[in-house]
Amino acid sequence: MSRWKQFLTADDGPTTVEYGIILGLIIVVSVTTLGGFGTGIHNIYVIISGALP
DSSP, rough: HHHHHHHOSSOHHHHHHHHHHHHHHHHHHHHHHHHHHHHHHHHHHHHHHHHHO
């Protein structure tokens, strides 16, 4: 727990900002990628359900 306190109270402002930017980029890439997978999977289910009698 003390490690988190040290992280939150550190005077390394630029380092904290850099971590925030990296985290934001990871979130944007993850959401975009998962959205693309969701659309592709939906299309596969549509094709499969259309092929079934």
